[in-house]
Amino acid sequence: MKQKLNIKKTLLSIIAIIVLTSINAQEKPQRIKLKGVTIQNDYHENISWVNSKNVSLNSRDYIYFGSETSCYMQLYFGIKEVNGKPFLIPIRLKNSFYSDSWIFFDEISYLFGSRKEIRAGKGVRFKITTSGKRKVGNGISEKSTVTVSGETKSLIEYILNNEPTRLSIRYKNVDDAEVVDIVVYPKTMKKLKKHFQALIKSYNQLDDAYKLNSPF
Numbered sequence: 001m002k003q004k005l006n007i008k009k010t011l012l013s014i015i016a017i018i019v020l021t022s023i024n025a026q027e028k029p030q031r032i033k034l035k036g037v038t039i040q041n042d043y044h045e046n047i048s049w050v051n052s053k054n055v056s057l058n059s060r061d062y063i064y065f066g067s068e069t070s071c072y073m074q075l076y077f078g079i080k081e082v083n084g085k086p087f088l089i090p091i092r093l094k095n096s097f098y099s100d101s102w103i104f105f106d107e108i109s110y111l112f113g114s115r116k117e118i119r120a121g122k123g124v125r126f127k128i129t130t131s132g133k134r135k136v137g138n139g140i141s142e143k144s145t146v147t148v149s150g151e152t153k154s155l156i157e158y159i160l161n162n163e164p165t166r167l168s169i170r171y172k173n174v175d176d177a178e179v180v181d182i183v184v185y186p187k188t189m190k191k192l193k194k195h196f197q198a199l200i201k202s203y204n205q206l207d208d209a210y211k212l213n214s215p216f
Contacts, residue, residue: 032209036198047089051076052199054096055192057169057184071169071182072096073192075148075156075199079206086210091148091203093156095130097171098141103180105142105171106130110155112167123168126155148216159196164189 040049052075074096078089095108108130113123128151132144146152167184184192204215 034202037202047078047080049078052195069099077203092145094145096143100139103171104173107172107174109170112165114166128152159193
């Protein structure tokens with residue numbers, strides 16, 4: 001009982017540590033310290049969600065038809081036990097959009113490059129289709145999550161492998177041709193890259209520790 005309480009306390013500590021103890025009764029528990037990420041524990045589903053730190057993409061509130069709009073990007077994945085063995089839930093990208101007006105976006109376009117590069121047709125663009133949850137509370141929130149594969153994986157790899165540059169993001173409602181454009185500046189992209197790197201490192205740490213042979 002005392003050991004279980006200690007494990008629970010460890011999972012909830014500010015220092016991000018994941019403990020898996022029931023993989024094999026004859027093996028010692030593995031204590032893996034993850035840095036630069038946050039952890040949320042779902043004890044009902046027995047899942048630990050590992051999240052990159054949330055980054056506000058707006059250097060200041062963006063005005064959209066008289067409404068203040070804030071946008072965020074975040075990576076996350078989960079780890080749980082399935083039939084006594086560790087299982088990593090694939091990395092996902094979450095896009096969050098907060099405003100006083102709906103956009104109902106179902107497509108996001110990411111265009112990298114300076115104004116000069118974009119005008120010359122030398123920008124680098126990625127486009128993903130999304131679906132997600134919408135809520136009304138203190139304002140409106142629209143959130144989408146997509147598994148990091150295909151075009152989305154190419155987007156994340158571009159952020160990880162290139163020097164931070166200006167990024168123009170377009171949230172689009174395809175059917176209504178409604179769009180909201182925001183600009184993310186290199187200073188913010190540097191911070192986003194740092195937190196994405198920490199998340200990917202944590203994922204690969206767990207993949208290597210439990211010999212899952214599925215690195216990012």
